[in-house]
Amino acid sequence: MNAQRSAGKLPGQERRAGAPSRLRRRRRGRGRGRGRSGSSFAGCAEPPADTGRAPAAMDYDHNKALLLELQRAAGTGNDRCADCGEPDPEWASYKLGIFICLNCSGIHRNLPEISRVKSLRLDFWESNLIEFMRNHGNLWAKAKYEAKVPPYYYIPKSHDCMVLRQQWIRAKYERGQFLDNPFHVSLAGSREGCLWKLGKGRRQFQKRQFLLSAREGVMKYYSKEQSKVPKAVISVETLNAMFQVEKIGHSHGLQITYITDGQTRNLFVYHESGKEIVEWFNAIRAARYHYLRTTFPNVPEPELIPRITRNFVKEGYMEKTGPKQKEAFKLRWFCLDSQERNLLYFKNPLDAFAQGQVFIGRKDEGYAVRDDLPQKVWVKKKKPVITLVTPVREFVFICENDRKQREWMDALNGVITQL
Template structure:
């Protein structure tokens, strides 16, 4: 129920609210926003309205359903709206900058809102924010591989050298690890790490996946690192693939995992008892770990395309001999063997099957054929 001055205000508010441009939250794209900022003229979802409350000197929000709107505020919304705001506050967002969606974590969404309206990072061409110049150095807290303690480590990201390094001591001359920029994936993991600013860096070392977990107590700093990695990757890809479109290159930057969670698995003979493992599906790599925070995967399965002998079936083969606890089975078919998994709930089973089908239905790229060949050569 809208509380407004009179019927005209109600109708005007309904009219501007129903415009197609205002059908999604201006900041995260969630459908049917029912809040608005009467100082910025944007329509917002509940979560983003909460972020706007934290920048109250810039943005003042009200509920479109429950709050009183006076004529001046309604007129301001009529003259603005999401399209006008995007043309102003998102005029020069770099191609590599990650624009969060409503399913993303709080720190990404909050820093996006602050970057747009508070810091005005995208209003003018030629601005040079700290993630844009191809070089970033600073202290991040890194989780120890064996003891699980987070300790400060010096990190250096260099576009010129095409890598990310970290040093155990701040004055160390030699890095502990050098990671090639084209092997890195970075994804925010607040739930897994138990830290709202937790970032998981995944990279390949001798074609094996390695995880490191990082955080910084300052939300802006960790998001700047995330976008700095994307910027360096983007510029690397521009050189490596000069004829590819910017949109194509953008799709190869850091990505969220397609699905993560526990399943049970059995071994190649399919007679062993099923063991509970943490699984991560990173496009065509299905990795499994004893613990979600392990540095190295216990094993990996390559998931190819349906045109090359890969498939997924609901349920387990008749007569499966291994003992399992969870009742909802999945069979992954590859040219070499079948992999058997079980899920605790039917919902988890269906979500995993949908994720596998999403991968299997996509044709493989030349790079993916090379990865498949490596998997086949593995002992």
């Protein structure tokens, strides 16, 4: 009889009869599994599951108000991004219990085993997730994941390049690099390995062996992997490093500078691995910190930290004339180093050596910046000018537009007025 009934149905009719039941099971399965990664939770208590149920309008508005109130709550640290310090973060990791900015949320989104993110304003937050955020927060995360950050380690800000911010986040949450772990061994200030270095004539990058030793106070690099004699021995005393992504044209580009024979020498390097290049950068910082701590034992640490490494205050093209102020103006790449109080200029941004440099003293020593030309100096181009006054001579520069003129004048005045 059953066989006859089945035979009397059209093909696929029985499958359609059971389909709604299976559909309901699939929907329930999606709701239960949503928000889980299936792995351990970065050393933290497993957060409540995001059930994915459709919110009522009242729940949506009420919970959003609670979450925004929690983000603004005093004494929680939630009013700034937990990773880069950007104010008023509008995203959060409901797996780590932290409030983060839009840019850092993109990095967290690529770490699904460690972090899961939602928008504070656009996504629905269930009550149990809000309670989890209330019980954790940015200060709680800082105390746990940044417990053992070394004083030399560079903590990136919102304006820093992607590789610095990305590796900072991975070091904290993925590798647990700064947890209060008594078994963690650090080889700070010592490193050996290969980096791709820009060769002579700026034609191509070549693989070179580098060695850094804080104990010896030097960094060396070799032109060939098996060479016993280094191509250069660089004193940690004048060593500096800064990320230069756009200038070098690589997302992991690092500029290393040092003084040799009284001149500033540039090395432009990169590594394919973001982790490797950031570890090189922080190893250089560790070696510099060791040097400063040893050389200036009585200087307070807050005064030493800014001197470990530095970025140029301002870089870019300006046109420059010669000492007689009658020579033709030539386009040059300028770099302003506020710590050394030097304005360096190069024919090309990736040159190894500067064509010259101008020391910038204080106002009471006769240094000043003006937005006009010296007497008897005439310029054909109707573009904004800058006159840098020194006790020795006046330097005349032409800027591309008014905005760049203001930026350079502000930067130069900043050096002149600093103590």
